[in-house]
Amino acid sequence: xRISFYLNGKETGVEVPPDRKxxxxxxxxxxxxxxxxxxxxxxxGACTILVDGRTRLSCLMAAxxxxxxxxxxxxxxASGENLHPVQEAFVxxxxxxxxxxxxxxxxxxxxxxxxxxDPTREQIREGLSGNLCRCSGYVKIVDAVExxxxxxxxxx
Amino acid sequence: MKEIALPASLSELWRCFEAKPGxxxxxxxxxLLVGVYHGLVNPQALICLDRIAELKEVFEEGDYVxxxxxxxxxxxxxxxxxxxxxxxxxxxxxxxxSPAIRNMGTIGGNICTASPAGDTLPPLYAxxxxxxxxxxxxxxxxxxxxxxTGPGATRIRPEEILAGVRVKKPVExxxxxFEKVGLRNALACSVVSMAALLRLxxxxxxxxxxxxxxxxxxxxxxxxxxxxxxIGKPLSTASLRQAASLARKAVSPISDIRAxxxxxxxxxxxxxxxxxxxxxx
Numbered sequence: 001x002r003i004s005f006y007l008n009g010k011e012t013g014v015e016v017p018p019d020r021k022x023x024x025x026x027x028x029x030x031x032x033x034x035x036x037x038x039x040x041x042x043x044x045g046a047c048t049i050l051v052d053g054r055t056r057l058s059c060l061m062a063a064x065x066x067x068x069x070x071x072x073x074x075x076x077x078a079s080g081e082n083l084h085p086v087q088e089a090f091v092x093x094x095x096x097x098x099x100x101x102x103x104x105x106x107x108x109x110x111x112x113x114x115x116x117x118d119p120t121r122e123q124i125r126e127g128l129s130g131n132l133c134r135c136s137g138y139v140k141i142v143d144a145v146e147x148x149x150x151x152x153x154x155x156x
Numbered sequence: 157m158k159e160i161a162l163p164a165s166l167s168e169l170w171r172c173f174e175a176k177p178g179x180x181x182x183x184x185x186x187x188l189l190v191g192v193y194h195g196l197v198n199p200q201a202l203i204c205l206d207r208i209a210e211l212k213e214v215f216e217e218g219d220y221v222x223x224x225x226x227x228x229x230x231x232x233x234x235x236x237x238x239x240x241x242x243x244x245x246x247x248x249x250x251x252x253x254s255p256a257i258r259n260m261g262t263i264g265g266n267i268c269t270a271s272p273a274g275d276t277l278p279p280l281y282a283x284x285x286x287x288x289x290x291x292x293x294x295x296x297x298x299x300x301x302x303x304x305t306g307p308g309a310t311r312i313r314p315e316e317i318l319a320g321v322r323v324k325k326p327v328e329x330x331x332x333x334f335e336k337v338g339l340r341n342a343l344a345c346s347v348v349s350m351a352a353l354l355r356l357x358x359x360x361x362x363x364x365x366x367x368x369x370x371x372x373x374x375x376x377x378x379x380x381x382x383x384x385x386x387i388g389k390p391l392s393t394a395s396l397r398q399a400a401s402l403a404r405k406a407v408s409p410i411s412d413i414r415a416x417x418x419x420x421x422x423x424x425x426x427x428x429x430x431x432x433x434x435x436x437x
């Protein structure tokens with residue numbers, strides 16, 4: 001099946017079986033390996049992408065559902081050499097350890113800050129509650145999102 | 157490889173059923189696609205309802221609120237009609253999964269999955285909601301308690317869809333309560349949950365009650381005896397304890413990886429004790 005959609009701002013077409021998992025389309029067919037698959041049941045958030053601006057789990061979506069949609073993966077967040085403020089803050093605050101959860105974590109944070117530019121720490125925890133980190137903990141991640149929110153507010 | 161149809165209207169949907177008899181219907185995919193991708197279910201074809209705009213609408217119809225089955229959980233959380241008339245449902249929806257799951261999952265999916273742990277179900281039972289089932293030949297309306305017949309089992313017929321949820325505005329109640337006990341705060345499948353609607357008189361006497369429990373039996377459990385036990389009394393520890401002991405008799409929970417049957421039975425009663433906090437406000 002020929003599927004046409006916008007991927008990180010570019011019109012993209014791909015010939016895939018309609019029931020192919022979106023995470024496989026992204027990683028295997030289009031070579032965008034930033035999106036990770038971990039649990040395959042919607043419980044870990046590693047495969048989070050943005051579809052029409054909302055977080056979705058790419059392990060629980062069939063390729064056919066992408067038709068005509070606007071998809072953002074972690075690869076599409078930076079503009080050229082400039083990282084997104086959330087990515088910058090993750091680097092600055094050391095909010096990355098092994099990095100496996102990071103793409104999903106960053107996209108969930110972007111989704112949150114799009115809707116709530118000034119979240120409390122509790123609201124940040126709630127916004128990231130579908131994304132598991134098994135390395136250390138969430139303190140630095142929450143710190144980073146808080147800092148990114150500040151930076152984005154100041155830039156406005 | 158399975159074919160997936162994405163009809164954009166109900167008339168297109170009926171044509172999809174004709175072209176692909178035996179196709180399974182889904183909306184968010186958060187339940188069905190887990191099974192499909194793990195080889196637990198193997199439908200010949202899939203029909204995704206995600207693009208049928210008329211199935212996503214939430215609107216007022218006289219004394220009723222009509223909820224489209226493909227309204228996502230996040231949509232319901234932002235709907236003034238749900239906030240104003242069905243706070244018990246809103247509270248339950250807010251506990252479902254994670255933000256991404258709430259962006260994908262729908263109320264219709266939660267109902268048709270018919271899990272005893274489905275978080276929208278205790279409120280819908282307490283509200284005595286009805287479901288509209290539609291096929292190309294017509295529509296029928298069933299009380300939700302008749303629609304769901306067991307864990308994962310409903311009265312839906314082949315080539316029929318859940319086309320709407322109809323809830324009478326619960327004007328006779330002035331207290332809405334929902335609580336879920338899980339193993340974590342987020343992404344928690346309920347261990348036991350309870351929805352309660354009460355009408356309290358100005359002096360604090362209970363005049364009317366509707367109670368239901370999730371994850372406490374093969375389907376949602378209701379207990380008219382416990383409701384009766386509360387009526388005509390204040391929400392005192394004594395009356396709540398009495399109702400709790402009746403609720404523990406009514407439930408028939410199982411033991412699984414999340415909790416033992418004994419624990420669930422005990423918690424099902426204990427959740428009633430929380431109603432004493434509704435006395436104030």
